[in-house]
Amino acid sequence: MATSRVATGNDGYTGNVYVFEVPVRVWHWIHALAITALAITGYLIANPLTSVSGEASDSFLMGNIRLIHFSAAMVFAVGLFVRFYWAIVGNRYAKGLLIVPVWRGQYWSRLWHEVLMYSFLTRKVAKYRGHNPLAQLAMWLFNVVLALFMVCTGFALYSQGTGAGSWADRWFGWVFVIEPSSQAVRMWHLLGMWLMVFFIIIHIYMVIRAEFMSRQNGTSVMIDGIRRFKDDGPRDPQ
Amino acid sequence: MPAHETFYEVMRRHGVTRRSFLKFCSLTAAGLGLGPEFAGKIAHALETKPRTPVVWLHGLECTCCTESFIRSGNPLAGDVILSMISLDYDDTIMAAAGHQAEEILEQTIEKYDGQFILACEGNPPLNEDGMYCIQAGRPYVEKLRHMADHCKAIIAWGSCASWGCVQAARPNPTQAVPIHKVILDKPIVKVPGCPPIAEVMTGVITYMLAFDRLPPLDRQGRPAMFYGQRLHDKCYRRPHFDAGQFVEKFDDEGARKGYCLYKVGCKGPTTYNACSTVEWNGGLSWPVKSGHGCLGCAEDNFWDKGSFYSPVTNLGVTGNVESTANTIGGAIAGAAAIGVAAHAVASGIAKASGKKSKPTEEVSNG
Ligand code: HEM
Ligand code: HEM
Ligand code: SF4
Ligand code: SF4
Numbered sequence: 044m045a046t047s048r049v050a051t052g053n054d055g056y057t058g059n060v061y062v063f064e065v066p067v068r069v070w071h072w073i074h075a076l077a078i079t080a081l082a083i084t085g086y087l088i089a090n091p092l093t094s095v096s097g098e099a100s101d102s103f104l105m106g107n108i109r110l111i112h113f114s115a116a117m118v119f120a121v122g123l124f125v126r127f128y129w130a131i132v133g134n135r136y137a138k139g140l141l142i143v144p145v146w147r148g149q150y151w152s153r154l155w156h157e158v159l160m161y162s163f164l165t166r167k168v169a170k171y172r173g174h175n176p177l178a179q180l181a182m183w184l185f186n187v188v189l190a191l192f193m194v195c196t197g198f199a200l201y202s203q204g205t206g207a208g209s210w211a212d213r214w215f216g217w218v219f220v221i222e223p224s225s226q227a228v229r230m231w232h233l234l235g236m237w238l239m240v241f242f243i244i245i246h247i248y249m250v251i252r253a254e255f256m257s258r259q260n261g262t263s264v265m266i267d268g269i270r271r272f273k274d275d276g277p278r279d280p281q
Numbered sequence: 282m283p284a285h286e287t288f289y290e291v292m293r294r295h296g297v298t299r300r301s302f303l304k305f306c307s308l309t310a311a312g313l314g315l316g317p318e319f320a321g322k323i324a325h326a327l328e329t330k331p332r333t334p335v336v337w338l339h340g341l342e343c344t345c346c347t348e349s350f351i352r353s354g355n356p357l358a359g360d361v362i363l364s365m366i367s368l369d370y371d372d373t374i375m376a377a378a379g380h381q382a383e384e385i386l387e388q389t390i391e392k393y394d395g396q397f398i399l400a401c402e403g404n405p406p407l408n409e410d411g412m413y414c415i416q417a418g419r420p421y422v423e424k425l426r427h428m429a430d431h432c433k434a435i436i437a438w439g440s441c442a443s444w445g446c447v448q449a450a451r452p453n454p455t456q457a458v459p460i461h462k463v464i465l466d467k468p469i470v471k472v473p474g475c476p477p478i479a480e481v482m483t484g485v486i487t488y489m490l491a492f493d494r495l496p497p498l499d500r501q502g503r504p505a506m507f508y509g510q511r512l513h514d515k516c517y518r519r520p521h522f523d524a525g526q527f528v529e530k531f532d533d534e535g536a537r538k539g540y541c542l543y544k545v546g547c548k549g550p551t552t553y554n555a556c557s558t559v560e561w562n563g564g565l566s567w568p569v570k571s572g573h574g575c576l577g578c579a580e581d582n583f584w585d586k587g588s589f590y591s592p593v594t595n596l597g598v599t600g601n602v603e604s605t606a607n608t609i610g611g612a613i614a615g616a617a618a619i620g621v622a623a624h625a626v627a628s629g630i631a632k633a634s635g636k637k638s639k640p641t642e643e644v645s646n647g
Contacts, residue, residue, distance in 0.1 A: 099526055203551075204514070223444075229551060244621055255632070
């Protein structure tokens with residue numbers, strides 16, 4: 044199989060290929076919006092705006108910031124689980140986010156190739172229908188592992204408001220068994236926000252860069268789901 | 282002295298009148314958040330149950346728990362409880378001293394094996410085989426283990442016994458550890474705080490003595506009736522928090538108007554204690570009421586969770602106490618931004634210089 048692919052070179056890696064189905068695309072943009080709202084409001088919870096004056100009953104600034112945070116958090120958490128479900132029932136490109144094929148030697152050699160390529164150590168560029176192996180690893184780390192970390196610490200903090208015995212406490216209270224100090228949990232949650240920002244900066248850069256530097260399209264694949272290859276050359280450059 | 286006196290008999294013997302006794306019972310029921318019918322239940326229990334002895338040990342500590350306890354806002358409660366517990370062993374307030382005092386411990390074990398309550402103030406240091414706290418010629422940790430072997434249940438008084446507190450703060454040279462790290466096979470009630478509020482202490486101990494069982498505990502092992510909510514949940518400045526009205530500096534207009542102390546480091550949002558409801562010194566005041574944020578004294582490891590004056594505190598991942606999630610995270614995100622900008626420039630140069638030999642052509646030859 045692998046040898047025949049090298050021989051024919053560009054099987055399935057030319058022209059237009061439909062890769063990301065509607066649920067994946069819709070989720071992507073909802074997820075991106077939710078994270079943006081969470082990061083901004085979260086930052087403002089940790090570093091509140093300058094005091095407002097007047098009667099306390101006349102404003103609800105911090106309350107609204109927290110309300111937006113918690114609303115976006117619900118969207119974020121539910122979206123994540125809908126996306127995980129779609130990874131099970133969706134097409135093979137829907138599975139990439141959740142399942143990184145670390146058991147395949149080829150995955151690692153292609154990952155290494157991407158590292159060399161981004162370090163300008165090779166000029167050879169490979170084609171991918173789904174995510175490239177480096178992007179896939181980052182998406183798994185930041186949008187599965189870190190995202191679940193944010194959900195667990197976030198809802199654990201939320202359970203402090205809803206109180207003992209509430210659903211949030213029953214589902215996420217275990218976080219405080221691992222880390223009894225809720226101040227520490229808050230600070231890890233805050234650090235998680237910065238790690239998300241780290242991912243977002245690099246992710247958006249990579250997508251835009253792909254537009255110009257890769258052998259396939261960038262942004263538009265997350266809009267209409269179609270991967271457009273720019274050349275008919277073989278998938279893996281020799 | 283009959284072998285198994287009731288609490289009531291002991292109190293009467295100590296000069297507590299029946300009227301005072303009943304008052305004490307209703308105060309305690311109210312303090313525990315129980316209904317009025319419980320006053321009678323507590324009275325009945327104390328009248329009929331044989332007295333449960335309490336042995337009060339002191340490890341590495343500052344005695345602030347005892348100081349708080351004996352200053353219970355309601356002197357009656359203090360007197361009554363002291364009369365109940367001073368009978369046995371508490372080296373701060375007992376009459377006996379030296380060998381005589383240590384003998385009492387063995388006598389208690391002999392007479393009440395598996396029946397007495399072990400109240401622990403302070404904690405054991407483990408480094409150098411426990412040599413940092415020696416009592417009666419032996420490391421405290423041995424005394425603690427020995428007494429714990431024979432007790433029914435343990436009360437861990439204060440943040441020292443519950444979490445470790447200042448003597449366990451980094452770098453913890455004596456390796457002081459909370460009680461639950463040393464005693465694994467006995468029920469432990471944590472009553473954290475530095476010190477805990479007097480009414481909380483008397484409430485917890487009376488509950489255990491009167492009902493002969495542990496109070497309902499939360500996940501961390503703290504009595505739920507006193508540690509069920511954060512200060513922030515019941516703080517009278519909370520409307521200012523929700524409105525976004527904060528004290529920015531301790532001498533500003535907001536401070537005079539009694540705005541929320543979150544931005545100057547109040548740890549109320551992450552601290553479980555009864556300060557905002559029970560308050561201190563008989564309900565006189567509590568830190569936020571007097572204009573200073575909560576330090577989070579009832580929380581695990583609060584000394585290492587500085588600063589006391591910022592909502593964003595040190596993460597404890599590096600030796601540097603200034604490294605907060607904001608400084609570390611900001612550096613990570615900043616590095617990404619700079620890295621991306623540099624990479625973009627390098628990519629532009631690479632693309633421009635590679636124009637002549639297009640990578641795709643080179644590739645299709647291969
Ligand atoms: C990508 C996802 C998220 C990001 C970037 C994020 C960011 C933040 C940040 C920066 C803070 C301030 C931390 C502090 O200094 O106290 C915060 C607080 C908080 N977050 Fe999140 N968060 C996320 C997801 C969630 C989720 C899923 C929940 C679940 C309900 C949640 C609930 C909370 C709560 C309860 C607080 C404390 C608010 C308060 O007590 O006023 N967060 N978040
Ligand atoms: C908060 C911001 C964002 C987050 C958290 C985020 C997250 C993600 C995730 C998790 C995936 C994998 C999707 C999957 O496999 O289901 C992905 C893919 C993608 N995202 Fe984003 N995204 C963000 C913003 C953006 C923006 C602004 C763009 C467009 C400029 C963009 C374009 C893309 C594209 C084109 C892909 C497909 C990449 C590929 O083919 O490998 N994203 N993103
Ligand atoms: S003063 Fe402290 S406890 Fe009170 S509302 Fe502000 S942050 Fe919360
Ligand atoms: S207000 Fe905070 S620091 Fe002060 S006693 Fe209460 S819990 Fe401890």
